[in-house]
Amino acid sequence: MGAQKTILRALAGETLPTPPIWMMRQAGRYLPEYKATRAQAGDFLSLCYNPDLAAEVTLQPIRRYGFDAAILFADILLLPQALGADLWFVTGEGPRLSTITDQAGVDALKPADAIHDHLAPVYETVRILSRELPSETTLIGFAGSPWTVATYMIAGKGTPDQAPAHALKDENRVAFQGIIDRLTEATVEYLSMQIEAGAEVVKLFDSWAGSLKGADFTDFSIEPMRKITAALKARHPGIPVIAFPRGAGTGYVGAHAAIGADCIAFDDSVSAEWVAEHVQPGGCVQGNLASSHMVTGGDTLVSETRRIVDALSNGPHIFNLGHGITPDADPENVTLMIETVRNG
Ligand code: CP3
Numbered sequence: 585m586g587a588q589k590t591i592l593r594a595l596a597g598e599t600l601p602t603p604p605i606w607m608m609r610q611a612g613r614y615l616p617e618y619k620a621t622r623a624q625a626g627d628f629l630s631l632c633y634n635p636d637l638a639a640e641v642t643l644q645p646i647r648r649y650g651f652d653a654a655i656l657f658a659d660i661l662l663l664p665q666a667l668g669a670d671l672w673f674v675t676g677e678g679p680r681l682s683t684i685t686d687q688a689g690v691d692a693l694k695p696a697d698a699i700h701d702h703l704a705p706v707y708e709t710v711r712i713l714s715r716e717l718p719s720e721t722t723l724i725g726f727a728g729s730p731w732t733v734a735t736y737m738i739a740g741k742g743t744p745d746q747a748p749a750h751a752l753k754d755e756n757r758v759a760f761q762g763i764i765d766r767l768t769e770a771t772v773e774y775l776s777m778q779i780e781a782g783a784e785v786v787k788l789f790d791s792w793a794g795s796l797k798g799a800d801f802t803d804f805s806i807e808p809m810r811k812i813t814a815a816l817k818a819r820h821p822g823i824p825v826i827a828f829p830r831g832a833g834t835g836y837v838g839a840h841a842a843i844g845a846d847c848i849a850f851d852d853s854v855s856a857e858w859v860a861e862h863v864q865p866g867g868c869v870q871g872n873l874a875s876s877h878m879v880t881g882g883d884t885l886v887s888e889t890r891r892i893v894d895a896l897s898n899g900p901h902i903f904n905l906g907h908g909i910t911p912d913a914d915p916e917n918v919t920l921m922i923e924t925v926r927n928g
Contacts, residue, residue, distance in 0.1 A: 591653045591722035594868050594900045595785060595824040595846045603893060603901040604652035605925055606724070607918065609908030610645040611657050614878070614915060617644045628673050632658050635708035642713055646721055648915070649922055653722040653785070653902075654713060656778065658706050660728030660789055663774055664737050666699035667766070668692060683740040685752065690762035696769035700777060707781040714782025724826070725783030727775055729790035730767035730808040737763060746795045753800070768808045772815040779820045787826040787849070788812065791907075794831020794853075805829050806842050813844040826870065830907065840866030852906030856895035868900035873921070875905050878913035885917055889924040 590604035611618055621641050625631035632638060642657040661679050665671040670682040684690060700707075713723050727733075731749075738760075739748040753760040775786045793805040806829070813825045828849035829835060836859065839848045847868035850859055856872050863869055872892050877885040893903065903925050909918070 589652070589720055589722045589784075591724075591902060592784065592824065594902050595826075597846075597867060597900050599897075599899055599901075602926055603896070603903040605903040605922060606651045606653035606655065607645070607909055608655075608905055609910075610649075610651060610655065611641040612909060613911035614909055614913040614918075615644060615648070616915075617641075617648075628659075629671070632662060633705045635705050635712055638705075638709040639712040639716065642709070643716060646717065649918060651721070651922075653724050654717055655724040655726060655787070656706070656710055656713065656783065658709070658726070660726070660733055661736060662703060662706060663699065663727060663767070663770060664733055666694070666702035666774075667770055668694045669737060678742050679736060681736055681740050683748075684737050684759075684763060686756065687759045687762065690759050690766065693763075693766050696766065696773045699770055699773060703774060703777070707777050710778050710781035710783055722784050723782060724785045724787055725775060725778030726787040726789060727771045729788045729793070729805065729827075729829075730764045730771065730812075731796065731804045732790050732792045733767050734760075734763045735792050746792050750795070753804070764804060764808055768811050771808075771812050772819075775812070775816055776819055779816070779823055785824045785826060786816065787828065788845075790827070790829045792831075793829035793835070794833070801829075801832070801835050802842075805832070805835070806839070809843045809845070817844065828871075836863045838866065839863065847900075847902065849904065850906070856892040860895050860898065864896060864899040864901070868902060869896060870902040870904045871906050873903075873905045875907050875910055875913070878905070878909050878917045878921070881914055881917035881920060885920055886924050889921050890928070893925055893928075 618641050622631050625634055625637045638657045642654050646654050661671055672680050735746040735749040738752050788809050790805050796805050809827050824846040826847040827843045827845040830851045847870055850871040852874040
């Protein structure tokens with residue numbers, strides 16, 4: 585029997601008359617119900633580690649909009665925390681972590697199979713969701729890619745150009761490669777447990793892939809994602825993988841095959857027409873609508889949405905944004921986007 589859920593059909597390579605839809609950061613601060621549950625949890629990390637409340641915020645956008653997929657509510661930085669890093673969030677500024685600057689920092693990380701106690705609440709969230717989601721909704725698990733997670737572990741925070749990670753890569757290749765390898769192993773363990781708990785698809789977020797140039801892009805974006813995908817597919821035959829090498833530009837060409845991924849998510853720095861010609865022949869694609877349209881709405885939102893749907897209509901496509909929806913977005917614009925995708 586073939587996969588029935590629309591997202592799974594698109595991931596299997598089927599061209600559907602209407603693309604299924606979900607949205608990066610669909611559970612987030614643009615929704616009043618998210619803000620209420622987050623306030624109830626106390627802070628962002630307490631929300632991530634409370635399975636009932638994390639499942640609740642994951643379900644909120646499904647109830648409100650009927651998206652075709654739900655993405656587990658968690659964060660890519662929970663994994664470094666499970667490996668022993670300190671992690672906290674500064675309101676209005678973003679994440680902070682203890683930093684790794686040398687081999688001693690790499691050696692101090694916990695082994696990959698020691699992460700599960702710390703991450704048990706995340707697996708419990710997945711179990712709750714796989715019970716509670718509507719039967720037509722696909723559950724997506726996720727992790728950060730090793731490079732993107734490493735940029736935060738090395739700098740101790742988000743950086744506009746990922747300069748500290750580039751510096752360690754160029755000055756101490758052994759320690760840098762050590763971090764990438766440890767994260768690659770731990771990500772396989774983490775995503776395997778999400779799949780065992782009920783995730784039907786997994787996505788790798790390489791949000792900072794665009795700052796890796798030339799051979800570095802191949803070695804530190806593509807290669808770790810290829811290893812993770814191969815290991816997951818060996819353990820869980822048939823599990824679909826979405827990879828998001830954000831900002832890859834021409835690096836999107838051939839990315840399905842290079843990573844072994846079923847779907848490549850792409851940002852808004854390339855056009856949907858270009859992706860249809862150069863990327864979609866490799867498999868399912870997802871993404872592109874600029875998140876800013878969720879703030880501005882109106883005729884431009886409608887015309888841009890139609891343009892993406894039309895451009896990608898001759899191959900497998902999941903409708904999504906080019907990056908996460910922002911806190912200043914208007915929830916009504918999400919309704920307008922969904923109606924435009926579904927009703928033309
Ligand atoms: O997409 C989803 O809805 C699933 C949940 C999810 C979150 N973060 C929740 C979140 C996912 C998939 C992520 C991924 C993530 N986290 C990435 C990669 C994707 C991307 O957006 O580029 C990165 C780089 C992070 C690290 C991170 N987490 C940062 C830099 C921040 C602060 C930025 C901000 O928007 O404030 C977070 C916090 C975070 N993660 C929020 C949410 C909903 C906002 C937290 C809040 O409620 O205050």
